[in-house]
Amino acid sequence: MGRHPGLLVMLAAALAGGALAAEPRYDVPYVPTPQVVVDEMLRIANVGPGDYVIDLGSGDGRIPVTAAQKFGARGLGVDLDPERVAEGEENARSAGVAERVRFVRRNLFETDIRPATVLTMYLLPSVNLKLRPRLLAELKPGTRIVSHDFDLGEWQPDRKAYLRKNVFLWIVPAQVAGRWRAAIALPAGERGFEIEFRQKFQEIDGVATIDGKHAPVWEPRLSGERISFVIVDYTGAEEASLYFEGTVDGGSMQGEIRRGVGSAQTVIPWRAVRK
Numbered sequence: 001m002g003r004h005p006g007l008l009v010m011l012a013a014a015l016a017g018g019a020l021a022a023e024p025r026y027d028v029p030y031v032p033t034p035q036v037v038v039d040e041m042l043r044i045a046n047v048g049p050g051d052y053v054i055d056l057g058s059g060d061g062r063i064p065v066t067a068a069q070k071f072g073a074r075g076l077g078v079d080l081d082p083e084r085v086a087e088g089e090e091n092a093r094s095a096g097v098a099e100r101v102r103f104v105r106r107n108l109f110e111t112d113i114r115p116a117t118v119l120t121m122y123l124l125p126s127v128n129l130k131l132r133p134r135l136l137a138e139l140k141p142g143t144r145i146v147s148h149d150f151d152l153g154e155w156q157p158d159r160k161a162y163l164r165k166n167v168f169l170w171i172v173p174a175q176v177a178g179r180w181r182a183a184i185a186l187p188a189g190e191r192g193f194e195i196e197f198r199q200k201f202q203e204i205d206g207v208a209t210i211d212g213k214h215a216p217v218w219e220p221r222l223s224g225e226r227i228s229f230v231i232v233d234y235t236g237a238e239e240a241s242l243y244f245e246g247t248v249d250g251g252s253m254q255g256e257i258r259r260g261v262g263s264a265q266t267v268i269p270w271r272a273v274r275k
């Protein structure tokens with residue numbers, strides 16, 4: 001298979017030829033993703049039988065069909081072009097996955113993306129950017145987004161592969177910005193713990209206090225709904241690190257703290273709520 005021209009080249013050709021004037025409804029011209037790139041998009045997103053893959057602008061349906069055929073997932077393809085929708089349906093039938101993959105003629109900007117566990121896109125930079133606020137607001141934390149060729153601007157990908165073109169993977173982060181408080185049973189007794197997170201996409205930093213005294217926060221990390229960070233417990237006879245790990249669920253986060261290291265390590269449960 002030869003190197004395909006890519007969307008921006010196609011778009012320029014379409015503009016020069018006036019083709020877009022004839023197809024004003026479409027935000028992106030049709031260029032299929034090479035099969036090897038489709039495979040990589042689904043592999044990097046770790047697609048499996050529990051997944052529901054939505055492809056926005058699904059063309060001939062190769063992404064949802066491959067997700068069902070090779071990875072056992074269910075899928076939905078949406079495309080504005082009725083010919084493409086019919087091709088998708090036909091391809092799902094001939095691949096023997098019509099039971100698990102559906103195609104609908106719909107504007108991607110009017111598509112309910114909330115049921116997706118994996119969202120795939122081969123669109124254009126401007127379309128990706130227009131979608132970005134909805135991706136962050138509507139997709140569940142932990143949902144994987146994979147884009148062929150184009151990124152999401154200043155939202156840095158969590159992973160990146162290169163096969164002819166870029167393949168980007170993002171994991172939708174939980175929203176943790178703001179103040180949280182917890183009561184934590186430390187060896188020196190129960191202590192009031194507060195932490196304030198600042199967040200930009202999946203990047204976070206935090207400022208914490210234990211009983212009102214400043215406690216620096218190290219290694220704050222957020223991946224989907226999983227959060228972790230480290231602070232020092234100075235309340236006991238000997239200082240020890242507190243390794244927080246937890247899961248964010250709307251207005252609460254909870255998990256375990258490992259206090260100290262090695263054979264001296266103890267485990268303390270924690271649950272924080274939004275202030």
Ligand SMILES: C[S@@+](CC[C@H](N)C(=O)[O-])C[C@H]1O[C@@H](n2cnc3c(N)ncnc32)[C@H](O)[C@@H]1O
Nearest residue numbers: 027028031032033057058059079080107108122
């Ligand atoms: C670059 S192709 C990608 C096809 C397929 N996802 C793939 O990777 O092989 C973009 C597709 O988006 C469709 N499309 C363009 N604007 C759309 C819109 N507003 N809503 C839904 N589909 C759209 C086009 O008809 C085209 O099939």
